[in-house]
Structures are given as C-alpha cells and as structure tokens.
Amino acid sequence: MHFRKEITMDNLNRRGFLKSLGLVSAATIASETLWADAIYKGSSIVERDAVSRGPAAKLINGKAIRPEHEIKIIRDTDVLVVGGGCAGVVAALSAARAGAKVTIVERYGCFGGLWTGGMVLIVLATHSNEKTGLTKCVRGIGDEMLERLKKIPGGIINQAPGKRDPTSDPEATKYIMACMLREAGVDMLLHSWVTNSIMEKETIRGAIFESKSGCRAITAKVIVDTTGDGDVYAAAGAEHVRHIHKIGLVHRLGNTDRIKSKKRMGGPTPHPSVKWVNMQGPPGDCLDVEALTRCDVDGREAIWNKLKALQEQPGNEKLFLLDTASQLGVRASRTLKGRYELKERDFGKTFEDTVGAGGAYFGIKVMCQIPYGILVPEKVDNILTAGRCVAADNLMLNFTRLIGPCLVTGQAAGAAAYLAAAQKTSPRNIAVPKLQELLKKQGAFLG
Amino acid sequence: MSNGTQESSRLRVSYVTRLLIPLMIVIILVIRPTWLRIFISSVSPFFNISTAIATRTATVPFVAGLSILVICICWRRWFCRWLCPLGLACELCGHVRSGQTSLNAIPRIGRHLAAITIGGAIASIPFFLMIDPIVILFGAFGMSGTAGYIFLGILAVVIIASFILPGIWCRRICPLGGMQELLATPAIGIRRRTKEEAPNKKESAMARRSFLSLAAGIAGGFAIRWIISPVRRRLRPPGAVPGNRFKTLCVRCGNCVRVCPSRIIAQDSNSPDTIGILAPKVSFDSDYCRQDCNLCGQGCPSGAIKPLPLIEKNKRKIGLARIDEPSCRLAWDAKCDLCMYVCPCEAIEEVFNRDKYLYTISINPEKCNGCGHCKIICPEHAISMKPA
Numbered sequence: 001m002h003f004r005k006e007i008t009m010d011n012l013n014r015r016g017f018l019k020s021l022g023l024v025s026a027a028t029i030a031s032e033t034l035w036a037d038a039i040y041k042g043s044s045i046v047e048r049d050a051v052s053r054g055p056a057a058k059l060i061n062g063k064a065i066r067p068e069h070e071i072k073i074i075r076d077t078d079v080l081v082v083g084g085g086c087a088g089v090v091a092a093l094s095a096a097r098a099g100a101k102v103t104i105v106e107r108y109g110c111f112g113g114l115w116t117g118g119m120v121l122i123v124l125a126t127h128s129n130e131k132t133g134l135t136k137c138v139r140g141i142g143d144e145m146l147e148r149l150k151k152i153p154g155g156i157i158n159q160a161p162g163k164r165d166p167t168s169d170p171e172a173t174k175y176i177m178a179c180m181l182r183e184a185g186v187d188m189l190l191h192s193w194v195t196n197s198i199m200e201k202e203t204i205r206g207a208i209f210e211s212k213s214g215c216r217a218i219t220a221k222v223i224v225d226t227t228g229d230g231d232v233y234a235a236a237g238a239e240h241v242r243h244i245h246k247i248g249l250v251h252r253l254g255n256t257d258r259i260k261s262k263k264r265m266g267g268p269t270p271h272p273s274v275k276w277v278n279m280q281g282p283p284g285d286c287l288d289v290e291a292l293t294r295c296d297v298d299g300r301e302a303i304w305n306k307l308k309a310l311q312e313q314p315g316n317e318k319l320f321l322l323d324t325a326s327q328l329g330v331r332a333s334r335t336l337k338g339r340y341e342l343k344e345r346d347f348g349k350t351f352e353d354t355v356g357a358g359g360a361y362f363g364i365k366v367m368c369q370i371p372y373g374i375l376v377p378e379k380v381d382n383i384l385t386a387g388r389c390v391a392a393d394n395l396m397l398n399f400t401r402l403i404g405p406c407l408v409t410g411q412a413a414g415a416a417a418y419l420a421a422a423q424k425t426s427p428r429n430i431a432v433p434k435l436q437e438l439l440k441k442q443g444a445f446l447g
Numbered sequence: 448m449s450n451g452t453q454e455s456s457r458l459r460v461s462y463v464t465r466l467l468i469p470l471m472i473v474i475i476l477v478i479r480p481t482w483l484r485i486f487i488s489s490v491s492p493f494f495n496i497s498t499a500i501a502t503r504t505a506t507v508p509f510v511a512g513l514s515i516l517v518i519c520i521c522w523r524r525w526f527c528r529w530l531c532p533l534g535l536a537c538e539l540c541g542h543v544r545s546g547q548t549s550l551n552a553i554p555r556i557g558r559h560l561a562a563i564t565i566g567g568a569i570a571s572i573p574f575f576l577m578i579d580p581i582v583i584l585f586g587a588f589g590m591s592g593t594a595g596y597i598f599l600g601i602l603a604v605v606i607i608a609s610f611i612l613p614g615i616w617c618r619r620i621c622p623l624g625g626m627q628e629l630l631a632t633p634a635i636g637i638r639r640r641t642k643e644e645a646p647n648k649k650e651s652a653m654a655r656r657s658f659l660s661l662a663a664g665i666a667g668g669f670a671i672r673w674i675i676s677p678v679r680r681r682l683r684p685p686g687a688v689p690g691n692r693f694k695t696l697c698v699r700c701g702n703c704v705r706v707c708p709s710r711i712i713a714q715d716s717n718s719p720d721t722i723g724i725l726a727p728k729v730s731f732d733s734d735y736c737r738q739d740c741n742l743c744g745q746g747c748p749s750g751a752i753k754p755l756p757l758i759e760k761n762k763r764k765i766g767l768a769r770i771d772e773p774s775c776r777l778a779w780d781a782k783c784d785l786c787m788y789v790c791p792c793e794a795i796e797e798v799f800n801r802d803k804y805l806y807t808i809s810i811n812p813e814k815c816n817g818c819g820h821c822k823i824i825c826p827e828h829a830i831s832m833k834p835a
C-alpha cells in the first residue's frame with residue numbers, strides 16, 4: 001500500500017514506473033500494470049472551458065428569476081429535427097437523403113426513443129391484413145431499417161414475406177439507426193434537451209436546448225418536432241390537445257425458456273430466453289415530472305414484486321429481471337391541432353393529400369391513409385410534426401402512435417421539411433403532389 | 448254409447464270440407480312462416496285461454512282466436528269436427544279398424560287435464576299445455592332434433608292408441624277436447640232448461656269434479672312456483688318470463704330456435720329438472736345476441752318470451768358476464784380491450800389496481816344485459832355468462 005502511494009506521489013512517467021517494477025516477479029507485473037495504468041494516466045486538465053450556461057438565476061423577493069442573456073447559436077441548418085425517436089430518425093434520414101442539411105437533437109444517449117430506450121419492441125401496423133392478403137404499408141426508409149436489422153444476428157424476428165409486425169432487439173436498433181444517420185451525413189447531437197423555441201413573431205426560427213455544455217441554440221429553415229410530446233410546437237404556440245394516458249415501465253425477463261411456469265409472461269424477442277413485458281401502468285400525465293417519478297419508482301417496485309411471486313413458483317427459480325427500460329413508457333401527452341384530425345372512421349378512406357399508410361391495428365384489418373394535414377399546425381409557420389404527437393383524436397392516437405405509423409409519418413415529415421427548406425417556404429405552403437412524388441422516389445407507399 | 452255412434456255418423460258428412468282446413472293447418476306448420484304459426488296456435492281455444500291467462504296479456508292472435516272460442520261455446524266440440532288435424536288423423540285410424548270398442552270403462556280425463564291447466568295458468572304454470580293437439584303437431588312437424596323426435600313420439604303414441612281404441616285420444620284424453628266440453632257445459636244446461644229436461648245427475652257430478660280439478664291446478668301451480676325452486680338456472684332468451692313459469696308456459700314450438708339469426712338458442716335436452724326439458728336456453732358458444740334483433744320474442748306463440756320492442760328487449764338481461772381475472776390478458780400486463788370495445792351497454796371498464804399494479808376488468812351488473820358479445824370476443828376465454 002505504502003509503495004503504491006509513493007509512486008503516484010512521485011509522478012513517475014510510464015517508462016520509469018515500469019522500470020521500477022522490474023524488480024518484482026513477472027506475474028506481479030501483469031496485474032500491477034493494469035491497476036497502475038488507470039491511476040497513472042489520470043485526467044488532462046481543461047484550460048479553456050466551453051461550458052457556458054449563462055448567468056445564474058437570481059432570488060429576488062423570494063422568486064427565482066432567470067436574467068436575460070444571449071444564447072450561443074451553434075448551428076444554422078436547413079432542417080432541425082428535435083427528438084431522435086423512430087419518427088425523428090426517419091425524418092432526418094428522409095430530409096438528408098433528399099439533399100437538406102440536417103441536424104438531429106436528442107435528449108438521451110441513443111436513438112430510437114420508445115422503440116429502443118422505452119423497450120417497446122414490437123413494430124405494429126406494418127401491414128394491412130385484408131382478405132386479399134397482407135399488404136406492406138411501412139415501406140421506404142422504415143422498411144429499409146427493418147431489413148438492415150435482419151442482417152444482424154438476433155436483430156429482428158418476423159421480418160419476412162408473409163409475416164407482419166416484427167419484433168426487434170433494442171440494442172441492434174439503436175446501432176443501426178446511428179449507422180444510417182451517419183451514412184446519410186446527418187449532424188447528430190445527443191444528450192441535448194430542447195427546452196424552448198426561438199420565435200420571430202408567428203414563425204419559429206429554431207430551438208434552444210440544455211446540455212452539459214450549457215444552454216445552446218440552433219436555427220433552421222424548418223423544424224420537425226418529433227419529441228413525441230410536441231414540446232417544440234407547444235413552445236411555438238401551436239394549438240394542441242392534452243391527454244392523460246397509461247404510463248408503464250416496460251421491462252425484459254431473462255431465462256424465460258428455462259422455467260416451468262405455464263403462466264404467460266410478455267412477448268417474444270429475437271432471443272429465445274428473453275421476453276419483453278409491455279407494462280400498462282396507471283393513467284397519468286406524462287408532462288408532469290412528479291407523475292413520471294412516481295411511475296418509475298412504483299413501476300419498478302411492482303416489477304420486483306411480480307417477479308418475486310413468479311420466482312416463488314416451483315421450477316421458476318432461474319427467472320430474472322434482465323432490465324427495465326431507461327425511458328418510461330409514456331403513450332400520449334399532446335396531439336397537434338392540425339389542418340386535419342385523424343379519426344377512427346378514416347380507416348379505409350382515401351385522402352388526396354395522402355403521404356403514407358399505416359396497416360392493420362387490432363380488430364381493424366384495412367389500412368389507414370395518412371393525410372399530410374395531420375402533420376402541419378393550423379397557424380404556426382416553419383414547423384411540422386411526426387410520430388406519436390400528430391393530429392389525431394383521442395381514440396385514433398392509439399393508432400398513429402404505433403411504431404409502424406410513426407415510421408411513415410417520420411418519412412413524410414422529413415421529405416416535406418426538405419421541400420419547404422428548398423423552396424424557402426413554410427411546410428404549410430408546399431405543393432403536396434411534389435411531396436408525394438418525392439416520397440414515392442424514396443420508396444414510400446402512399447396507400 | 449249412443450252419443451258416440453251418432454257423432455261419428457255426423458262426422459262422416461263431408462270429408463272433403465273437413466279435410467281441407469286441417470290439411471291447410473298442417474301445411475302452414477311445415478312451411479313455418481312464424482307469424483302464421485302464431486295465429487295457428489291461437490286457433491286452439493285451450494292454448495289461447497291458457498297462455499292468455501298465464502301471461503296475463505291479450506295479443507292480437509288471442510283476440511282473433513276468441514271467435515273460435517265463442518263458436519266452441521255454442522257448438523259442442525266444433526273445433527274437433529272442423530279444424531283439428533290431429534282429430535282427423537285419429538278418426539281415420541279409427542275407421543281402418545272395423546268393429547266398435549267401448550270407451551265406457553275409461554274416464555274422461557281430458558276435462559280434468561284442461562281444468563288443471565287453466566287453474567295452473569292462473570299461477571302462470573299451465574301444466575298440460577304441451578299436449579294441446581296443435582302444439583303436438585307444431586313440435587312433430589315444425590322442429591328438428593330431440594324436441595322434434597319427442598313430439599313425433601307423442602304423435603305416434605296418440606295414433607297407435609287410436610288404432611287400438613278408436614276415439615281414446617279425442618274423447619277421453621285430449622285437453623283441447625275436454626276444454627270444449629267444459630266450455631259447452633253452460634250452453635247445454637241452458638238448452639236443457641229450455642227443453643225442461645231434468646238436469647242430469649252425472650253431468651253435474653262431472654262439473655263439480657272439473658271444478659275441483661281447476662282448484663287443484665291453481666294450488667299445484669302456486670306450489671310449483673313457490674315451493675319448488677328452480678334447480679340450476681339456465682340462460683333464457685331475452686324477455687323470457689322468469690323461473691318455472693317459463694318452463695311450463697313454453698310450448699317447445701321451436702320458433703325462437705329457428706328465428707334466432709345468431710343460432711344461440713337451443714332446446715335444453717339435458718335440463719336438470721323435468722319441467723324444463725327442451726325449453727329453449729341460450730348458450731354463447733359461437734355467437735352472441737344481436738342488439739338489432741328481437742325475433743325470438745316476436746316469434747313466441749305462448750308469450751313465454753315477451754314480444755318486446757328492440758329498446759326494451761335490449762334492456763332485458765339474458766345473464767350476466769363474469770370475468771375470471773387470472774385468465775384475463777391484463778393479468779400478465781398484456782394490452783387488450785376487446786371486451787370493452789364490443790360491449791353495447793358500456794358495462795365493462797378497466798380499473799387500475801394499485802396493489803397489483805395491473806388493470807382489472809370490472810363489469811357493471813346494472814348495465815350488462817348479458818348479450819354475450821364479450822364472451823365470444825375474449826381471446827383468452829376469460830369471460831363466462833351466468834344467469835343474472
């Protein structure tokens with residue numbers, strides 16, 4: 001012990017240190033090297049700090065006040081995609097491939113949102129299921145992503161002709177998403193939590209986000225809000241509807257093939273010994289941080305209690321909790337008041353401004369065309385949305401929020417954002433036939 | 448019996464006209480348009496009166512049937528002579544055998560059967576409704592399956608008996624015949640009085656005994672209703688009268704079984720109690736009770752299933768849905784809302800259970816009308832229908 005301390009204090013260089021160890025036996029060298037290396041390397045001291053969070057808030061008359069200050073604009077881009085869930089990633093890919101300069105900002109450390117971090121593994125509504133047979137609705141970039149997952153061993157199941165609603169592995173999905181974004185030349189920013197919009201009258205010009213680097217701004221010609229919660233369009237003043245929905249903590253169980261229990265537990269995953277449990281959870285407001293905290297804490301406790309009860313059954317001893325989702329399973333919080341609101345009766349309808357289609361959903365076998373109108377707000381310019389916060393009534397949001405339709409709306413929003421940026425107009429004013437043409441070129445299916 | 452030979456000679460008068468009407472009745476029974484069948488059953492005064500008393504309702508067919516009742520009061524056994532297809536068949540059988548067999552030794556139980564049935568009807572338990580000749584023919588020609596065979600069996604017994612002892616069914620056993628005799632008694636009395644004949648001692652004894660049978664019927668009916676509790680209760684079609692009343696009021700005509708578009712009504716061939724045998728029961732094995740249909744009530748001739756308008760019928764409880772919580776998908780955190788989705792009464796809700804940290808299905812017994820749609824749709828077969 002004493003010896004080790006001495007060496008660190010002496011601040012030897014690597015060579016001299018190894019030399020000093022030459023006195024000891026070879027076996028000791030190996031183990032001691034590992035240990036010593038970590039300490040030896042140490043950190044490098046930062047001279048010029050890039051972190052700038054602005055002046056601290058002030059306590060004035062018992063109120064916390066944030067002083068006004070300038071925020072550093074770190075990017076000026078064509079298309080800013082906020083939220084790296086399945087909708088956001090596809091939107092960024094679509095816009096970038098069409099030729100736009102794209103930045104994607106995500107608050108967590110990986111892409112995929114609920115699909116990966118939320119551990120919701122089954123991609124529903126990929127096909128319509130009519131008497132004539134299955135029709136693939138999720139084509140284009142979404143399908144390309146699923147196909148790439150197929151190339152990874154253990155990446156996806158049920159992604160094959162004649163099958164629908166595949167289930168993917170979350171880690172494989174995170175990886176493939178990042179690969180595709182990099183290949184398309186999308187500028188990525190992880191660990192960046194968008195907190196507000198930058199407005200010029202009724203028009204949104206960009207967004208500001210908080211991060212470890214402090215508060216930063218990005219300006220863009222068009223903003224795509226794929227936060228799932230409509231954080232950006234709400235900040236921009238777009239009208240919307242607020243929802244209370246179930247909040248669950250999705251988790252995975254391991255060794256499910258090595259136990260006796262006949263009780264069903266969760267859905268299949270690409271790994272035979274792993275099941276994922278789609279916890280329903282209590283109804284709650286997913287924009288209320290207290291509710292979110294409660295759901296995470298209570299949900300985890302419930303999982304352990306249920307696991308204990310399962311493990312106590314004879315033959316189930318090997319069952320274990322593999323992991324809980326790093327992202328709480330929030331289903332719906334805001335839906336846009338768009339140019340059009342999707343309703344259940346729209347299944348099987350044809351829309352002139354269709355930009356895609358979602359497939360069969362529970363009892364409904366026909367496809368549902370997705371009109372462009374559900375992606376654009378009634379009033380605010382330069383913004384559009386995709387994913388689970390598009391304009392749908394409180395029944396139909398259970399369809400639009402499925403991963404299949406999210407992939408479809410994502411691609412449509414990305415392509416529309418590119419067109420708007422290229423034509424220097426607002427997404428509300430682009431020519432829909434042009435958009436449809438572009439989407440078809442990208443391999444999308446419009447229903 | 449001189450009366451008998453006199454009658455039979457008169458009965459021979461015009462077979463052609465006599466053949467026509469009963470034949471028509473049989474044809475209608477076989478063709479089975481439900482509304483016509485309902486009218487046909489009201490042709491029998493026995494059926495008409497018993498069911499009207501038992502259900503305490505006067506339907507249009509009942510009122511129409513009253514005209515025949517009036518005729519039967521004025522002319523003794525008019526129905527037997529002109530309308531009864533079974534009577535005609537029995538009579539033809541009787542003619543095949545030459546020679547007369549005396550029926551003198553056999554008592555006239557028909558009147559008593561009729562009196563007991565009418566008495567029972569007051570307690571809503573019309574005992575022998577099912578051996579009304581029209582009902583027998585209904586069953587024998589209009590129904591398939593076990594019920595059809597049973598009625599065919601009864602028909603065969605009646606026919607064979609008529610071979611061996613001509614007239615035994617019509618003059619001694621048939622409650623419809625007995626009923627007509629009861630109806631005609633006052634008329635005969637009046638006629639006698641005008642002719643100033645001395646009242647027949649035998650006749651008045653008969654009348655007294657019939658009255659006793661009526662009283663016995665009333666007592667027996669109420670006894671069944673209140674003393675014998677229904678054994679294991681069945682699901683009955685919507686609007687069915689409750690309990691044992693249903694089992695006796697139903698004439699097993701099979702109309703409800705036949706008209707039901709969902710085919711959920713069937714004859715109860717393994718009823719736990721004898722009086723419930725072959726009464727229609729509902730089972731939700733393959734389908735549920737449609738909310739846009741009230742045909743079973745409309746098709747019931749006896750009022751055992753009330754003819755209710757749609758809105759009323761949909762309020763009647765066939766049964767009550769029960770959920771077996773451990774089997775429900777929600778019990779293992781899977782998403783499912785099919786039962787809630789299909790319930791026409793909005794009786795099903797999911798309720799979050801904080802302790803189990805799960806949703807459980809709650810079925811509101813006030814709202815549930817037991818249509819069975821949830822039972823059919825449930826992918827885990829977790830829902831069952833129990834009598835309300």
Ligand SMILES: Cc1cc2nc3c(=O)[nH]c(=O)nc-3n(C[C@H](O)[C@H](O)[C@H](O)COP(=O)(O)OP(=O)(O)OC[C@H]3O[C@@H](n4cnc5c(N)ncnc54)[C@H](O)[C@@H]3O)c2cc1C
Pocket residue numbers: 082083084085086087088105106107108111112113114115118120121122123124125192193194195226227228229231248250278279328329330331386387388389401402403404406
């Ligand atoms: C418990 C549960 C079960 C489900 N089951 C299924 C199922 O079986 N099948 C199915 O198809 N669908 C299912 N869904 C729905 C589906 O998973 C999601 O609706 C879908 O993945 C949403 O995708 P999205 O891209 O629109 O939003 P999200 O996946 O929510 O993505 C939004 C992304 O934006 C990021 N973000 C949010 N706010 C900010 C911000 N302010 N700044 C920066 N980044 C931000 C988030 O971190 C996230 O990565 C389920 C959902 C839940 C919650």
